Amino acid sequence: MQVLEAQTVEEIFSNIQLKKAVKGLKDHNPVMTQRFGADPYALVYNGRVYLYMTGDMPTYDADGKLQENTYGNINIINVISSEDLVNWTDHGTVYAASETGAATWGANSWAPAAAYKNIDGKDRFFLYFANNGNGIAVLSADSPVGPFTDPINGPLISRKTPNCAEVTWLFDPAVLMDDDGSAYIYVGGGVPSIEKAANPGTARVAKLGDDMISLACDPQPIENVPFLFEDSGINKMGDKYYYSYCSNFSMKPEDEEKAGYNQGEIVTLVSESPMGPFEVYKPVLKNPEYFFGRGGNNHHCMFDFKGNWYITYHSRILEEAMDMNGGYRSTNIDVLEVKDGGPSVSKGTRSGVKQLSYLNPYDDVKAVTMANCAGVETRQYGEEAEKYGSGDMIVTGISDGSWISVMGADFGNAKPFELSVKLGGDGTGAIRVSLDSPDGEVLAYVPVEAMNGEVEDVFVSLKCVPEGVHDVYFTFAGTGYEFLSWRFIK
Structure with a gap:
């Protein structure tokens, strides 16, 4: 894969307008926004x-x-x-x-x-x-x-x-x-x-x-x-x-x-x-x-x-x-x-409930694991899921300014140095990975080139070392590609 220059990727994102989420960045209700339930x-x-x-x-x-x-x-x-x-x-x-x-x-x-x-x-x-x-x-x-x-x-x-x-x-x-x-x-x-x-x-x-x-x-x-x-x-x-x-x-x-x-x-x-x-x-x-x-x-x-x-x-x-x-x-x-x-009597809220445990960013995290998102869709991934409707899923419908996020990822003091993402599809673009908000501190830029319909691992070095607990945002540029999973490497 040809690696884009960092400055070129930064310029791409400086000209992209973020898609607006349908719930607040810190709200937990509704629990799913990519479709109704x-x-x-x-x-x-x-x-x-x-x-x-x-x-x-x-x-x-x-x-x-x-x-x-x-x-x-x-x-x-x-x-x-x-x-x-x-x-x-x-x-x-x-x-x-x-x-x-x-x-x-x-x-x-x-x-x-x-x-x-x-x-x-x-x-x-x-x-x-x-x-x-x-x-x-x-x-x-x-x-x-x-x-x-x-x-x-x-x-x-x-x-x-x-x-x-x-x-x-x-x-x-x-x-x-x-x-x-x-x-x-x-x-x-x-x-x-x-x-x-x-x-x-x-x-x-x-x-x-x-x-x-x-x-x-x-x-x-x-x-x-x-x-x-x-x-x-x-x-x-x-x-x-x-x-x-x-x-x-x-x-x-x-x-x-x-x-x-x-x-x-x-x-x-x-x-x-x-x-x-x-x-x-x-x-x-x-x-x-x-x-x-x-x-x-x-x-x-x-x-x-x-x-x-x-x-x-x-x-x-x-x-x-x-x-x-x-x-x-x-x-x-x-x-x-x-x-x-x-x-007894309970209350309906937009804020929802407190997070019960932290997410481990060193595990293989499915991209369809989300706390919030904007401008994306999900679809069945693999023959069994496509046949029966449920099972493995992949993030699709990506376009300029769309994004997904997870809350409460605990990096600890492990000092990760690399990010691995699994991507597929025929489209091109880039992914900006940031902390705590879509335009927060940038951890990495992931260049995306056409995968010819296959899912491939892409590895990128981190621009900074995250420590402690953070929300993690993946913001997209380009279209026609899909996002299966991610993990940080320490």
Whole structure:
């Protein structure tokens, strides 16, 4: 590769205008900005939290006008993961439903839930989702990111399942893995009529079979779920079980005053048994409109990670930042307050949660591991990911002024002297690597020449020696090339 003169590269970047990020440089919400992701569900596995999200996809009419999100075209599930809740690795989109997805019999993939279980000495992963409002599918895999396949070639729960035909919306699954190894699934929602708004009777719970892809019993009604709308949630804290859901939008002011929560709010019930009976407990999260100004449905998941409790939920702050207004959702994470042993009131923020651990810049870091970005896209990388939708990913869509960043990289006192990056594609340009901001102290300039479609390692010497903890920014010039991974060498 021909090496560009340093001064030439500096001149290139002096004339480039940075792309504007859709969230603040220090904000952690939304957790992903390269595409939308709604109805988040958290799975904690081997020191990482994996988020599975409904793949909201903006649609436009023939004149290019943004259409309101009807969810009717959604058949993918987005997957990201993190070990620090700030830097998120993009694992792509599970091709979940329709003729091009794993569940070819289904039309849609809404509101995923995920679980894993050791079966015959091997961890198996299970992804449950709603086929619109008419039933629940289950996919399985040997990895939390897939490839996922359909082990039963049909619905796990449908309107033919006992006690389910009358459920208004047979959707929004949640799964509980209990301490004794048993598992339970919670589904349902909807208001049959305005007269039943106070107690719709549309929530269901069933014990899962040992294989996690069958039911061990018929689904049973969860009795007395006041003002249920949608969004099943389930958690065990101590020896109590907390069922959570979104309250419906038929609540009158007097209903709200008496109940102690508002319409469209996440509320909880408590029981000493996973199948109930449950009693009213506390509200935990107001509608996103309360915190961010734009409302809509409210969908959440509470999870325990590294000794602390968090709540992940969706809002519309990403579409607002993108000057869109169509009901397209993005995922946030905030601290879940726990009082008296149970979930309590939490707040939605743009700043998000604190970074739990530092990133190791001497590891091979996937370029799709990002805290923030502007003007880039990601795509599937490799035959398996391209076939199934999820797996390895690569940063693409690069253009002048686009950039990515990670937060809290700990260089320690090791005095690195070189940077290795893996690049591909046919384009040319350069990458500026800087500390703490896109125009911060420059660590290195990486010249980029055409790779003829291959991925190659490029090594460059550092202009200065980083020490301690810093954010790291990669700013791009040129186009037509792709970025797979990076690491510093000491």
